[in-house]
Amino acid sequence: MQYSIPAAFYKNFMGNAPEWYKNTIFAFLVINPILFYFNPYLAGWVLVLEFIFTLAMALKCYPLQPGGLLAFEALLIGMTTPGHVKHEITENLEVLLLLIFMVAGIYFMKNLLLFTFTKLLIRLRSKVALSVAFTFFSAFLSAFLDALTVIAVIISVSVGFYSIYHKVVSGMKAGGGDHDLSNDDQVESMKREDLDGFRAFLRNLMMHAGIGTALGGVCTMVGEPQNLIIAQKAGWEFIEFVIRMSPITFPVFFAGLLTTFFLEKTKVFGYGAQLPESVRHILEEYDKEEDKQRCIREKVNLFVQCLIALWLVVALAFHLAAVGLIGLSVIILATTTAGITDEHQIGKAFEEALPFTALLCVFFAIVAVIVDQGLFKPVITAVLQYDGKMQLLMFFIANGVLSMVSDNVFVGTVYINEVYKALADGQITRDQFDMLAVAINTGTNLPSVATPNGQAAFLFLLTSSIAPLIRLSYGRMVIMAFPYTIVLTIVGMIFTYTSLESWTQNFYDWGWIEHASSLPAAEVKTDAHH
Incomplete structure (x- = not known):
């Protein structure tokens, strides 16, 4: 034509x-x-x-x-101007390094993560226990790794298991060659019901894991990209970030696990699907075969990856280097010890993160427009009219509502920049700024689970290869996330209002954190730009 x-x-x-x-x-x-x-x-x-x-x-x-x-x-x-956009990107270089190198680094540790989640799925026969375990481990991993990477690993596990079962019920061998997973024509009619049950089971686990990345991602400066931006503006290191967030993140974490337990017990909002026994049998047989065929080199590689994971946790906890550089060290260690020396093999690790890194640079261009046009100044001024606890609550709500329909990285970046300007202009004290930073971080991370727009990990799940296979649509994600959205938002609001001020003061009194100077030293030099 x-x-x-x-x-x-x-x-x-x-x-x-x-x-x-x-x-x-x-x-x-x-x-x-x-x-x-x-x-x-x-x-x-x-x-x-x-x-x-x-x-x-x-x-x-x-x-x-x-x-x-x-x-x-x-x-x-x-x-806005190209110079201002460059300034915003330069100010957030650590975030870009995090996305580029940390995500790529974890790509080379996928074998360890795949092994861990595979054993979880096979060994835990109780669906309630399995669901809570998926939520917990996703949260734990997301506290130290990028949430996008964690959800990518769990997607790989799910696609792997779905592929094994779909091939078998389509008359092929589990480890056979190419196979169209979206085509059910070859599936025996008697197996269709089990296949639908398996899809529902995987939908449950994927949603629990996605929520887990939000529960863990809010806790540390490396869990989500905007966390690192907030930590940079405030001048916080890894441990201080965890301590300052804990009055809200700890109660929310346990509330999230209880919600997982409740949903699986009551089987509401599409949860409670069990793994069909025929599916379990096929997966267990496949796992046994894999264990038998695992050679000594692969076992050594798993052990080395455990050591690298330990290094990662220690390096992050003691802030031994910029987060992105720690990720680069993981790439070097993991590829060297696994014998990966081909340029094209290494290049695959960067495919996952670079599109989002480019998008983040576009975010910063929009942020530059917001600053130059003074768009958020009236909003910030209005919210700053409130005092004490109500001010913190209003910031949590303002960030939460916008994060539900937009992206939490974008929202968090805009708000922390505006609050930083208010600090630089003398409108708020440094102690106020620190607590507002906590409210902004938790406000962008928790209510944003409401829709796939809010968090990169959720959007990645929705646009991944597993979503159409397990019939996970936009609408179904919103419905399945709804109970979590309500619980996490309400618990977050309650503890922002009732506990944040008092616990922050306790941390000062106990010497866990120190009162900071009026402006973070790293920011004083660049503030003149605005």
Whole structure:
């Protein structure tokens, strides 16, 4: 079929995205310069809402393209400057290093993580115990690793198990060659019910694991990208970050585990699906065969990966280097000891993180627009009118609501920058800033589980290969996340209001943390930019 030049361009533009979405992005690009000419402040807010819209539509088109076009246009028409965008990226270089090197580093430790989760699934026969274990271990790993990496590993485990069973019930060998997992035509009719039950079982585990990444990710400075941004602005290191967050994160963590227990016991919101016995038998046989065939080199590699994991925890806990550099050390150690020396093998590890790293740079361009146009100043000023506990609660709510529909990295970055400016301008004290930073971090991490838009790990799960196989749609994710959203948000709000001030003061009194100076030393030099 022959296209005219305009038609061919339109066909290529944003690929297979729906036509209505392409037309919407075109309309945004036409409207923005006109609006900016007449009212720059309004145009800035419209741009932010347009960018949030591209995040919400991530299933139609990855936000890097439409969001990047909006950011590029903002630079062209003067809503911000390339110098300011570079400044924002430079200020957050540690976050970019985290995404590039830590995610790639954990890629080379997948064997250890796959082994751990495989044994969990096979050995724990109680669905309640298995679900709580998946939530707990996902949380624990996400506290020290990137949540995106943890969910990627669990997706790999699930795809592996689904592949094994689907091949067997389709008449192939478990370790056979290529097989279309999306095609059920070869599945015996008597096995269809077990296959549907297995899908429901995997949906449950994937959602519990996803929630676990949020429960653990909020606790430490490496759990989510915005945590590191907040820690940088506040001048906190690993241990201090954990201590300051603990008045909220510890109660929320146990509330999350109790919610997992409750959902599996009551079997509401789509939970409580059991692993069919026929499926368990096939998976156990496959696991036994794998154990028999595991050679001495593979066993040694697993042991070495355990040692590297120990190094990772120690290096992070004592802040021996920037987080991204610790990730780079993991890459070097893991590839060297596993004998991976081919450039192309190493390159595969970076495929997962680099698209999101590029998207994060677009985030920083939008942040530069927000700063230059003073968009959040009225909002911040209004929230700062509240005093004490109510001020903390309002920041938690403001961040939480926006994080439900947008991306928590974007929201957390914007709010911590604005609160930092308020500190630099003398509107708040350093102690206020520290507690507001806690409220911002927990507010962006906890309510954001409501939708796949809120957290990168959830969006990654929804757009992964496992989602269509186990029938995990956007709507089903929202419904299954709903009870967790309610519990985590309410518990977070309660402890933000009742405990954050008093426990922070206790930490000062006990000498666990120290009162900081008015501005973090690392930030004083760059503050003049604004």
